[in-house]
Amino acid sequence: MLIRVPKKSEIKEHELTPQSVYHSRRDILKKLGIMTATLPFAAQSQANIFDIFSSGEDNAEPATVFQRSPLITNSSPYGSGLSLTPESKVLTYNNFYEFGTGKGDPVENSQSFRVDPWKLEVTGLVNNPITLSYDDLLKQFPLEERLYRMRCVEAWSMNVPWIGFSLAALLKAADPLGSAKYVAFETLHDPKQMPGQASQFVGGGIDYPYVEGLRLDEAMNPLTLLSVGLYGQTLAPQNGAPVRLVVPWKYGFKSIKSIVKIHLLESQPATTWNLLARHEYGFYANVNPQVDHPRWSQGSERFIGEGSIFSSRRQPTLMFNGYEDEVASLYKGMDLRSSY
Ligand SMILES: Nc1nc2c(c(=O)[nH]1)N[C@H]1C(S)=C(S)[C@@H](COP(=O)(O)O)O[C@H]1N2
Numbered sequence: 001m002l003i004r005v006p007k008k009s010e011i012k013e014h015e016l017t018p019q020s021v022y023h024s025r026r027d028i029l030k031k032l033g034i035m036t037a038t039l040p041f042a043a044q045s046q047a048n049i050f051d052i053f054s055s056g057e058d059n060a061e062p063a064t065v066f067q068r069s070p071l072i073t074n075s076s077p078y079g080s081g082l083s084l085t086p087e088s089k090v091l092t093y094n095n096f097y098e099f100g101t102g103k104g105d106p107v108e109n110s111q112s113f114r115v116d117p118w119k120l121e122v123t124g125l126v127n128n129p130i131t132l133s134y135d136d137l138l139k140q141f142p143l144e145e146r147l148y149r150m151r152c153v154e155a156w157s158m159n160v161p162w163i164g165f166s167l168a169a170l171l172k173a174a175d176p177l178g179s180a181k182y183v184a185f186e187t188l189h190d191p192k193q194m195p196g197q198a199s200q201f202v203g204g205g206i207d208y209p210y211v212e213g214l215r216l217d218e219a220m221n222p223l224t225l226l227s228v229g230l231y232g233q234t235l236a237p238q239n240g241a242p243v244r245l246v247v248p249w250k251y252g253f254k255s256i257k258s259i260v261k262i263h264l265l266e267s268q269p270a271t272t273w274n275l276l277a278r279h280e281y282g283f284y285a286n287v288n289p290q291v292d293h294p295r296w297s298q299g300s301e302r303f304i305g306e307g308s309i310f311s312s313r314r315q316p317t318l319m320f321n322g323y324e325d326e327v328a329s330l331y332k333g334m335d336l337r338s339s340y
Pocket residue numbers: 001090093094095096097098151152153187210238239240251252253254255256257258
């Protein structure tokens with residue numbers, strides 16, 4: 001992260017993007033209903049990538065926008081009292097390198113992503129391997145809405161109303177063997193749909209598919225969520241549709257998107273960012289204001305809330321991202337500095 005992102009700071013978007021792409025991006029935002037009179041957040045954060053004030057005819061083909069569906073959920077006590085990050089920002093400021101490394105790339109490049117049919121397999125050291133279809137993902141387990149803090153390792157954060165179910169519910173149904181100690185996750189590999197998987201340059205030099213992992217006890221913690229929606233509707237592709245992990249006490253890169261495989265195993269699995277830069281991104285990746293990234297402080301973060309980036313407030317980073325009561329016992333006796 002922040003490794004292979006091209007510098008755009010002095011360049012206007014329309015100078016580095018073909019006109020047709022530029023226009024379709026504007027069109028997507030319009031169709032999402034988030035082209036407002038105010039300059040969008042991403043425009044200010046990323047060298048005017050949505051430069052809506054530029055003149056010129058908008059003569060591109062109408063862009064397709066992914067259709068999300070409403071979801072009925074139970075409410076849960078998680079996160080009551082947290083202020084929400086506006087939906088428009090959750091939908092347009094993303095990390096999903098399969099669709100490009102810029103924060104505005106995922107929304108632009110993922111709108112025709114196919115999520116149905118989908119197949120999520122739970123395999124490995126289990127008594128009862130499970131395959132879930134797209135419908136199963138939405139219907140097999142009761143859905144809850146949970147407002148969680150999300151902290152990216154790049155030192156920004158959001159509060160997001162996720163919809164989903166505990167990963168524990170799915171793992172219990174699969175019935176892990178006594179020998180299972182870790183859970184590995186894998187994102188869809190489909191270079192035809194994911195331009196970042198077709199090009200090293202677009203995909204930031206990652207070896208795809210993106211893989212992640214948790215210790216089994218972390219995976220079974222009630223906070224660990226398989227999310228299928230946010231803000232009352234199914235997930236948008238840029239947020240990891242149709243199903244993604246949310247591990248709110250860990251840096252965002254652990255929360256792997258568009259999952260097709262969950263595999264239980266005996267030894268610690270490889271994880272994408274650790275493979276890419278192992279001294280910078282560990283397996284545990286617990287949010288910890290005391291343990292800095294080698295290239296920046298983790299003591300505080302930029303909270304993405306209402307208003308422009310210029311008014312976004314810096315706030316202190318909380319131990320385990322504010323979930324210390326729920327998860328600290330998982331790491332008793334561990335050195336969190338060496339097990340970063
Ligand atoms: N497959 C995949 N999953 C991923 C990523 C990615 O590039 N590919 N980025 C991660 C990072 S760094 C973050 S911060 C979160 C961002 O989730 P959001 O865009 O829904 O806020 O997704 C994580 N999951």
